[in-house]
Structures are given as structure tokens and as C-alpha cells.
Amino acid sequence: MSKKYCNKLALTTAIAAALTSVSATAGGLVGKVTDANGSQLYKGAKVSIAELDLVTTTDQSGVYRFANLPAGEYKVVVEYIGAGSSETTVTVNQTGTVEQNLMFADQAQLEDIVVYAQRAGQAGAINAQKNADSIKSIVSADAIGQFPDQNVSEALQRLPGMFIERDQGEGRFVGIRGIDPNLNNVTINGLNVPSPESGVRSVALDVIPSNLVGGLEVSKSVTPDMDADAIGGSIEVKSLSGFDRAQQSITFSAEMAQNQLRDSNSPKVSASYTDIFDDTFAVAAALSYSDREFGSDNIESNGDDEIEQRFYAITRERIGAAVNLDYRPDFNNQYFVRTLFSEFSDDEYRLSNTFVFDDEGEIERATKDRKETQQIISLTAGGEHQVDSLTVNYQLGYSKAEEENPNALYYTLKGEGLTFDSNMQGQIPQITQGANVADFTNYELDEVSDESEFAQDEESSFKLDLTKKLLAAGTAYEFKSGIKLRQREKTARAIIDIYDDGFDAFTPTDFATATPDWSLGDFGPGLNRQALRNFTKQNKAGFEKVELDSDLESQGASYTINEDIFATYAMVSADFGKLNVVAGVRYEQTDFSTQGAKVELVEDEQNDVEEVQNTPWSTEESYSKLLPSINLRYELSDKLIARAAYTQTLARPKFEDVGAYQIIESSTEENDDGEFETEREAEAGNPSLKPYFADNFDLSLEYYPGHIGVLSAGYFHKSIDNFVIVVDVAGTSEWQGYDEVFQPINGQSAKLHGVELAWVKSFDSGLLLAANATLTDSEATTIVDGEVFETQLPNQSDTIANFTLGFENDTVSLRLTSVYKSKNLEEIDDGMLRYEDAHTQLDFSGKYYINQQTHIYFNAVNINDEPMYHYFDNRNQNAQYETYGRTFQLGFSWASF
Template identity: 60%
Template sequence: MKTFKTSIALACIAALYGAPALAQQQTGGLQGVLSDPSHQTYFEGAQIKIKELNQSTVSRRDGSFRFSQLPEGDYTLLVQYLGAPEMSIPVTISAGKIISKDVLLDVASTELENIVVFGQRAGQASAINQQRVSEQIKSIVSADAIGQFPDQNAAEALQRLPGLSIERDQGEGRFVGIRGIDPNLNNVTINGVNVPSPEAGVRSVALDVIPSELIQALEVSKSVSADMDADAIGGSIEVKSVSAFDKSDTTASVTLQSSYNDLRGEISPKMSASMTKVFNDDFGVAAAISYFDRDFGSDNIESNGDDEIEQRYYTINRERIGAAVNFDYRPDFNNQYYLRTLYSKFADDEYRQANTFTFDGDDSEIERGSKDRYESQQILSVTAGAEHQRGNWTIDYQLAYSKADEDEPDSLYYTFVGEGMAIDSSMQGQIPQITQDTAATQLQNYELDEISFEDNYSKDTETSFKTDISRQFDWAGTPVELKFGGKYRSREKQTDANIFIYDGDFDDIAAGDFAADTPDWGLGDFGQGLNRGVMRDYFNQHRSALELAELDSELESNGASYVNKEDITALYLMGKFEFDKLHIVAGLRYEDTDFSTQGMRVELIENEQTDTEDVVNTDWSAKRSYDYLLPSFSARYEFSDKLIGRFAYSETISRPKFEDVAAFQIIESKTEEDDGEFVTEREAEVGNPQLKPYESNNIDISLEYYPGDIGVLSAGYFYKDIKNFVIFADVAGSSDWQGYDEVIQAQNGEDAKVIGVELSWVKTFENGLLLSANTTLSSSDATTLLDGEEYKTSLPNQSDKVGNLTIGYESNLLSLRLSMSYKSENLEEIDGDLIRMEQSHQQLDFMGKYFVNNNVYLYLNAVNLNNEPYYHYFDNPSINAQYEEYGRTIELGINWQL
């Protein structure tokens, strides 16, 4: 298979160099820009066609379009943009010349006037037009559309699209699922560059790291073509940051906001600003910055479904800082150079107080604990590239560097234990109630049991280079574009854990000295709190005198530290064919992966027979290589200007999570006396460097109806057959694990299947009313293990129903949105011999804007109006697994635009 890389490259070159023989000889070209009459707004996604030649193209984000190798003659240029009347423009092509023809959209219609003057509907119009002309099955959110909802980050903005749902952390959207597929199986890029994940062990990118103010557009491709990365079983999410050439003149925007969270009674500030400037039509700079300092919290109660309940009280400070500076240099229409940068920092200062009740009659116990943790996640992306037009050749190349890291310095955990207290619970209901005596609520009746201190760091870096070369020509009257290219990605994921456990010599410590006022916990009786500052001061002053559990600390630290490396080389060849109303894109992609991992085998040995206790560390490394040849095919058929049908087939992969394939083994071996004999029990948790990637065959079919104004009615069907689905299994007793009682390891399991339909309707009315509704109905099946036996179930995080409903109104003075997002219940995980489910989630949000004038508007947002909680349960809804409340958040702000 290695020789395929050379073969496909030669085939690409031969095909493209053979193309000129098929081309017309005496030809010219046509180029232009699509804008409004004031040249202030460019229109992306317009379909521009030369009627007589049946050649078409699409306007880019700067409104530009281009045709090359056109025969001499007189032609008709047709311009179609939803929300504006179709335009017909005569053009004359001369041999050897490139004609410039700028196009001004007719703004006679009321809807388009609103787009140009206020931009209220610009986001919706732009997104629908881009979706209409896309070669993939795609959903898009533009910057203007993001501003029409109270969404704080990229994840929350994406939840409004058909088939997309989000996983929340402390009430905020964090990870994005496409059609219910695990977020680890999505591909996320910023300005075309793959984004590494700051979190240890995973591939999924938490999109709450990226503030919405830095985004020009979000594109979700649910089908892929050969020129796209193959690791996208769920789909591909592209984040596009601002560019100076998105506007023709200097622009500036400043937003000031204050928000209030009613659960904690906290007020939080937010500020953002952006600007673009073009110098001499050749050089442009765009910059954006965002700062948000939010104080909030949550009330939580969890259980194990059997004999344990935990009360949790969170106070959180979450800070987001984002910045983007982009440079564009365009000396002429045939050459473009760019530098894109994006920096984002997400800092989470979390303090958690918890009470854990274990019910066992006279042996019942209560643990009171704290988590004092500051975590920062950073993403840096730098991209440099260029595009060159050489006749009917287009050459693109890009060099990029991305880095993501997560730093958890000085995390501090305290555990206090109380025994002999009267506690009881029925363990029933979403919020199980606990009866406890007065002594259980007083910290002075507890003893300090353990202190742990952690300093953890993970880093994920990627360097990449790619090039794309394409050529357009006419083949027997059929417009054809052949394209080939390659990409190289080098990635390193490093996790470094430093864990220190102190578990003895606390006899002279009075637990009551660490007491604080009772937290305002809204789910029951919490008891005295724990004083964060006093506990931190005590540890800092007495750490050197505390008794360190050296072996446990060594086991935990070394077992969680490893380095994974991944080098990916890709080559592709594809063709685009335009047969009147039928557009076909077909291609072949080859990806070769070299993977290596370095970690440690760590074994804790406790032996009563020899009265010894020790930790044995052994270096462990592994390597493997694999490659794939992946075809893709898509077709778009225009039944009419308003009705479009699509079909797509693709084969994609997704590489396993880094923690699943990492070279780590954590083994505990205990030798104890049992009925006069010494018996050894061994348990382990291990990685699996030999895991195979997920493989998926994907089919998509859709029908889209565009009524001619700003609106679309669509229906789609999708099917995914996923092989090598990863499950966790007990492999004790297998050839590598003889003599072990339990060994938990990730394994490639049986096939998994996903099938579903997507329905979407977007409509704007002349009276200002806006309606948007979408739903995804799907089902899945997969084979996993439950209590050691095969069990048929749905995919984790797969909801049968996902939907959004938005009702809005717009005028020259007001813009209003009331939106609902819904996600039905889904399997969260198999927890031992219990099935853990996430209950359905339905949330209402409101956005209102008042336009003071063309430059200033005021806005009011209300997030989680219905105070929807987050709820997990075991087996049936009456058995609590986790219940959490976040409260409502009200935002008031002002925006000024130049």
C-alpha cells in the first residue's frame, strides 16, 4: 500500500497535464465581485452561471467569482441569490483577455434592504445561500446569525442547526455531537487547520473555549469529499474567523454587557471589540478581542443507585479571553496571501463542597470533602497560506501550527470522615431526601482523613502542511474540474500527572477549625461548609510535615502520564463534473498513519506473607502503522431553481481516543491470608495501543426546496455503518492476562449502526415574522458489555429526537427571538451492572434587540428561562444518578458599530 502514494501522485499529474488537449484554445476569462450598490456588503454563496456554456461558480466570502478558459463570444451571466431577484447580465469574452464585471444586487425588495441596512437577516440569507450551492450536505451559521441568539460560544451557536446537539458542563454548551455521534469522532478545524484538544486523553474539542465574537462563520459538513480530512465519522466542523476583505471599508464594533445569574446572585461583565481595515485595496487587517468574566454555580445531588448519595455545592468563576488578528495581502486578482491567528484562553476557578452519605446500618459513614481547582485551557492557531491563479490552474498551499494545552496547577482536595451518625434515605426520586441528626451537619464531629494535591498538565500540538492544485477545462461540452493534493500532519499528545496523597498523622487536627457558614444549597439540608482559604493556608504552611503516601502517589502519577505521537500523510484525487442540472463530485483519498505511544507499566504490590509493599515501574512503548483508501461520491441535481436533490456516499474513519490507545498499565496486586492460605488477587486498568480506528460507510440523501425568498424546506435521510466500535471489556484470563481477576481495557467491538431523518423549515415573512424549526429522528444499535455479557443497546449520547424551534420578529427598530432546543433521553454509559441514562432536556432562551440607529442597538438576553435542570438516572427515572440546577441568566448589553 505504501507505493500507492507515489502512484496516485503520478496519476494526478498525468490527468491534469492531459487536460489541456481537451480544452478550447482561443479563450478568455471573466472575474468580478458581488456586492450591494454602496459596496459596503459582499454576498457569499450566490450562484453565478454563464447560461450558454452551462458553467457555474459560487461567490466567495469576499463576494469574488471567476471563470477561466471561456471561448470568445457573447454570453449571459445569471446571478441567483435567495432574497434578491435573479439578475441577467450580458458579457462579451475576448481571446487572451480577462474581463472584470462587478455585480450589484438589486435592492428593490424590502427583504434585501433589511439585509443591507441593518444586517438583521443577512446571516440567515448568507447561510441558506451557501447551503444551497454547497457540494457537500452542509449546515452553516454566520456571524450575524450567531448574534441573533444568546449563545456565548461556538458550541451553543451550533446547537441551533439540524442534527446537532451539545453536551453541557455547568449549564454551558461544551462538546458538539453531530447526529448523536460521539464528539471524539468529529473533525474540528479553525481556518482549515485541525484543532488539537487541550483536555488530556481525548480528541474532542470543547468548543466553549472559542468565544462567539471571534467567529465569522461556522460550517458543519455532514458528508465529506476527498479533499477533506477523513477522520470525520460524525462530520466536520469548520470555524472561520474574521477577515478584512469580508467588508470593503473600515469597520469597527464594540459590545459591553452585564449578566446576572439568579442561582448565585452574581453579576458578571463581558466586553468585545472587532475591526477591519483595507489599505489601498491590496492589504487588509482584521482583529477581534473578547473578554468574559462570569461568576455562577450549581446545586447538585448524585447517587450510585444503591447505597450512596452525594450532595455537591459549586461556586465557579469562568474567564474567557479570545483574540484573533488576520492579515490579507492581495496584490492582484490572481494572487492572494494570508496569515490567520487565533488565541483563546478558558480559565475555570472551581470550588466544590460535597457530602457523601454511605448507608450501611450501624456502619453508615459520611465523607465531607472539597475540591479547590484552577484549570486553564488555551488554544493557539497560526496559519499562513496563499492562492494563485495561473490561467485555468488554481494552486493553494498552507502551513499551520496549532497548540492546545490544559494546566491544572495546585489542585487541592480535602476529605473528612464521620462515623456513628444517624442517617437514612429511601434513595428514591430525582432529588432523594436524606434524614440526618444534628451531629451529621457539624464539621467538629468529623476527622480529617486525606489531603491530596495535584499538578497536572496536558499538551496537544500539531504541525501541518497541505497543497491543493486544480484545473478547469471543457470535456466534450462538459465543464470539468480536476483536483489533487496532499497533506501532512504531525501531532503529539502529552499528559503529565503529578499526584501527592497525604493520608496519615492527622490526629491533632481539629476538623471544626476548617468550618464555614452553611452554603445556600437549594436541594435540601447541606450542613456546615468548608472554608476554602483556611484549608489552602493550612496545607501551604504544613505540607512539609504531612505524611505522604508515597506508593499510592507514585502509582497514580506514573499511571496517568504518557506521550502519544501521530504522523498522517494524505493524498487525494477528485473530479467535479457539471452536466446541465446534475453536479457530480467523485474522488479517492489515501491516508497513511504512523502511531507511537510511550508510557509506563505501574504495579502496586502488597504482600502480607512477606510483609512488603512496593511499586514497580516499567517503561512501555508501542508502535503501529495503518493506511486506508477511502472513496467518496456526491451528486446534486437541480430539478428546478427551487428544488434540489442530493446524494452522498463516503467512507470515513476516526482514530481512537488517545487515552484508549496510550501505553499505560495500572496494576494492583494484593497477597492476603484466606483460611490459612495466602491468596493473590490482581486487578488492572490498561491502555490498548493495538486498537483499530473506527470505520464507517455513510449514505446521505436529501431534498431541499427554496421558495425564492429567504427560506428553505428540507428533508434528509442518513445511514452509518460503523465498524470497530470501541467498548470496554474485562479481558482477564486472556492470553496476555492469565492469573488476573479483572482487567479493564478498550477493545474493538461489534458493528454499530445509525439511521435517521432530518427535517428543517426556515421562513421569513414580509410582515417581519420569522420561523425556524428543525428536528432529527434517529435510532442506533451497538453491542457492548453489561455485567460481563454482550448487551444490545444504542450508541452513547444518541438521542432519538433532537430539535429546535425559533419564533422571531424583525422590523427596523426591533429584533426578537424566542427559541427552544430539545434533546430526548439517551444512553450515557454502562456503569457496572447499571444502565445510566440522561433524561430529555428542553431549554428556552430569549433574545431582544432595539436599534437606536444604524450604529447602535441595545439587547436583552435570557438564558434557560424555564430553569431546566440536568438529570441522569439509573434504569428508571425514579433512581437518581445526577441532578443539577444552574438557574437563569439575564444579559443586558449595548453594541456600537461603525
């Protein structure tokens, strides 16, 4: 560990010494909250001691704790929405800790929680949300299986203000309040898991086996002990511990899915196991496997003179595994080990036809043939110790993410003088094609590209948290401080070989296949995937390599980024009657460096020069920020809670935006007048980008009517500096003489404000209703070469909404859900504004309970066959239209608790 980090660690150690020096009363009280027979644990339950005006909540294992209690006899009350309340008299000794489990006596009320899994999931989440110190939305482990969702990210989209970004119609990245997912923080068991994708920070949450998730928490206002890179918010995935269930549990599920668009069947199986041994050692393990065959039909344009048709056939395979170990010799000491392994592979074959509307009647028929594999390994270990009124938490973590895309083959066939036409209007532009377009004798092989891309993201981290509780003048205080160190290295490497000749043995008609079932119009014949691979294998030695273009693409796409983050914080929590205050400050310092190259392809007819110039490029940046925050929670009554928060947060730019790379193409040719003209185009990263900084204000009101339900309304406002947007910066001071340069830059400023409304209600009849909407408005100012663009915040949607209608009894569970996300600005592309259109999707889930252990289920995903659509400037100007079809799932699940 470097000296600068050692110095900062010493600072936190001094704070810890100060905390431990505070005098404390030795008496303590600890225990679990369970049902009458100890088979059900209650998470997020409110536990209070009225005589001392003290309140706490149970953790994920149903455990509560009070420290620094004066000796005496107290009435301890536990409250849980959906199960009422229970009171127990407890005697606390002058020294030592008393262990006392608390139980609900009213078994009749408890039945609703145990029998109805859907209500149980809602009850746990609502109780945890009500008793939280900050503004949170929560999904319990029980609730995740109640949705027709493929993965964890899709389960999160049901919460207020949440949306997902999809890959081939399947949810992967999660956004909060309409804000770009890259501006959120995602942790798994407190560990920042790296991303296998070379350019992004956001983690695809579909890597996590959902049957090992103990809960999902979305914090929309952060506290100082949380990572600051959370402009949208922070998502915490809590893995299941064996102690989270009161007894041994085994689950198993299997399903078969059918995708209508490709008429393919896809299996999926998963299993989990938890157990406790000798009341001190617990294990939780899960395994999942899925093999999904599906695809999409796509048509896109450049908004000017090109239209491209695309046909995708994909096999997506996932393997997820995790083992969690916990050792708790007593209530005051616990140790844990968390592991996660995920492997994701995409075997993709794409056919495409690009129509170029110029005088030459040019069409390119192309293929993309690749198998991309992503792998994540995450290991974390730590412990928690209670020494009188001091709690010590520590954690050491290591994660490694890799992406491999070896030997991806791209074939391009070109034909000229062909007959076709289009007005290029509408969401699905129609193309009138002459008979010669589908005739492969009019094409010849123009280019073959063999591309291998590799990315690796490796992170090591350490964090230490110290918490001191004390009771002074009738007020309970909790002082907390800590540090977190993160060291991260991101690398991207490419080997690209481009060939443009030596194809004498290639006859296009030998590779033609039947017309694929493309739903958006006339596609024409396809190309045989295996035949093309065989041809490459047999004839590659005779291909002529384009050395300059190959070097340009390979060297320009390779870079390394190192990022070291040091954080320390101090905070205090206190209850002043009905007012709870959490206030403090967090300091984060980032040391950043990147190494890559400025790579330029020079083709100069005037000086007879053809070469690739490679200039090594490395740079370093450093920045720090002091980030104060305060969260207020006021209990107006037992059912009505008001909250307010002011926080400062940040977001670091995406890796692809700050990587040290420039890919420049410079061409000098003689024009018709005999003069030489130079055209220069470039694509570049920007290591000088500043991080986003945001001031966040939140107000909310929550009403809990007493049964399983909540009605809430909130207002939020964010002032954001240095947001990042990709624009054409040609002609600016750094890029004089260039015709086109796409580079990310910092915008000037942006403001985002909105309201968040939610209603969840479970009726005695079995009817279930849930509705939420987040309405936002943003203003962003970007200046490019003196021209001012007033737009929305990039990748921000004005409206996010969800609606669920459900019914559940002893026999069936039914749920119809809809999700809506309004349009958002993607980028400024050559003076045009590119938008992603609004998206509405309907899903259905139905379950039939054979008995308490076994049920069968049927899910219908994307019932309304909603496409993904992007456009330029107005909705009639296509940028991309892609459809995925409906998916139906039939399966069964068995559980033993």
C-alpha cells in the same frame, strides 16, 4: 520530513503535472457580487453563464471566477435568495482575464437584506447551502449574534441535527446527528486545532472569539478533499478576513450577566476591526474578555450504596484574540496569515458530602480547590494562485494547546457512627440526617492530596491542493488533487502527592463555615477555602506522604502519544445539465505510537511486600484506508433540489482510550478462615484499539420558496465498525484473576439511520420561524467475556430538535428558542447501563435598535432551569443530577460599517 512522506509527495506532484498538461483556453472572467453602491458583498450567490451552461458560487469575500472560457459575449446572471436576480452582459477576450463586478439593480428588494440583520444572516446561510456541492448546514457571521448564546458551540446547536455537550451548563463540544462529538472533525481555517484536554480529540469551540468568525459550515457528507475523520460530519470555522467586508468595520459590545443560582454578576466585552488598504492589503482583528461567576448544585450516586452531594462555586475567565492578515495584489494571487490565541481558566471550589450506606455510618466531607488554565495558540499561513485554469492552494500550520492544573488541593474529612438513611430512589435522592451529621466534632482529617496535572497537544501540518478547470464538449469539469501531512504529539503528566497523617494541628471546627445555599436538600456546614490553603502552606512539611499511592497515581496518569497522518486524494466535479457530480477517493495512513507505564501497587501481607512496580510500556500501530465518495446534486427546478451521497469515513479513538497506561491495585490479605486472598482491580488504556470505519448513505430534498426560507427533508444511514465503549473486562483472557478492570474495547458493529427535517421561513410581516428535528435509531453489539450486550451506539441520542419563533422590524428583534436532545447511553458500568437523560432548554433574546449602529439587548438563558440528569437502567435510579439556574444578560452593541 520523513522519506515515506517525501515519496507520497512525489506522487501528488506527478498528478499535478498531469493536470497542468491539459490544454486550456486562456479566456477568464472574475469579479465580485455587490449591491449598487458596492457597500454590501454577497456570499454564496449563484452566478451562471447560460450560453455555456456554467454555474459557480461566490466565496466568503463575494468573489466569483470562471476559467477556460471561449472568447465571446455572454449574459452573466447572478441569483440570490432574498434579493432576486440581476443580469449583466460581459465580453470575454481570447486571452487574459476580464474583471467584471456584478451588482443587484433592484434596491427595493435589497432593503430587506441590509436593514434586517437577522434576515441577512439567514439569507447568506440559505444561499450558500442551496448552492453547495455536498449536504451542508451553514451559520453566517451575521446570524451568530442573533442568538442568546455564550459562544460558537452554542450557536451551532441551532442547526438541524446539531447538539452540544455542556460543562457546568455551558456548551463546549458539538455533536452531529446525535453522535459523540469525538467522532466529528473540526477545523479552523482548514487547520486541525489540537485540544488542551489530556484525553479527548474534540475541540471546545468556546475558545474562538465569535466576533472574528466569518462563517460556520457543517458538512454532513464529506468530499475527498476533506479530512476523513468525520463519521458524524465535519465542522469548518472560517475566520473573518478584511476582504469579507466591503469597507472598514468596527464593532464593540459589552454586557453584564447575572446567574440566579449563585446570585453573581459577570462582565463581558468584545471588539473587532477590519479594513482594506490600497485594495490589496486587509486586516481583521478581534479581542474578547469575559469573567463569569456561577456554579451548580449536584447529587449523584453509584447505584448501590453511596450518595454524594456536591456544591460548586466557579469563576470562569476567557481571553480570546485573533489577527488575520491578507494580501491580494490581484484576483489571481493571494496570501494570508491567520492567528488565534485563547486562554481559558476555571477557578473552582467544590464541597462534597459522601454518605456510605453500610453498618459503620460513614460520611466523608471533602473539598476540591483548583485553578485550571487552558491555552491555545494557532498560526497558519498560505496562499492561492491562479495560473490560467490551474489553481494552486497551500497552507502551513502550527498549533499548540496546553492545560495546567497546578497544586490542586483535595481535603477529605471522615466521620463514623453517624446517623442517616435513604431509600436511594428518585432523581434527587433524599437523605434523612441525624443531628450528629452536621457536628464537625465528629469528624477528623483523613487525607490531603496535592495534585498537579499537565497536558500538551502539539500539531504541525502542511497541505497542498491543485485544481484544474476545463470545458470539454459543452461540459465543465474540475479536477482536483492534493496531499495533507499532520504530525501530532500529545502528552499527559501528573505529580500527585497523597498525605494520610501528620494532621495533629487540624481541628475541623476551626474550618467550618455557614451552610452553603444548596438547592437540593440539607447540605450542612461548609469548609473555608482560604483557611485550608493557609493550613497546608504552614503545616505541609509535617504531613506524612503515602509514597506508594502517590507513585501509583503519578506514574499511571502519565503517557505520550505520537500520531502521523498522511493523506492524498483525487476527485472530479462536473455539471451535466441540471446534475452536479463530485466523485473521488481519499487515502489516509496513520502511524501511531504511545509510551507510558504499567504501574501496579502491590500490598501483600502473606509475603510482607508493599511496593509500586513500574514497567515501561510502549507500542506502535499503523493502519491505512482507501475511502471513496460521491456526492450528487440535481436541480429539479429553480426552487427544488435533490441530493444523494455515499461516503466512507473514519474516526480515531480518543487519546485517553489508546494511551499506554495501566493502573493496577493488588491486595493480598488473610480472611477469617486464615486463608490469604488476593483482590486485583485495574484501569487501563488500550493502544490496540482499532479506528472506527463507517459507510454513510445520504438522501435529501430541499425546497426554496423564493423568499428567505427553506424546507428540507433527508434520510441518512451509517454502518459503523469498531465503535469504542468502556466496559468491565475483568476475567477475560488478558485480565484473568482480576475483580474489576475498566478498559475501552472495540464493539462488534453498529448501525445508525434516521431522518432530518427542517423548515426556515422569514415573512414580510417580520415574523420568523425555524424548526428542525433529527430522528435516529441505532443498534450496537458489544461482546464482553462471552456476554452479548445489545444497546444503542454510545453517546448517541435518538432525537435532536430545535424550534425558534422570532419577530423583527426596524426597531426590535425578538427570538424565543428551544433545543431538545433525547437520552443517550454513556457506558456499561458493572453490568448496569448508564444513561444521560433527555434535555430541553428554553432561551430568549431581545434587541432594541437605537439606530442603525447601536442596539441594546437582553438575553434570558435556560429559562426553564433545566438540569442535567444521568441514571442507571431506569429513570428512578440516580447516577447524577446537576442544576445550574437561570442566567440573564443585559448589554449593548455598536457597529460601524
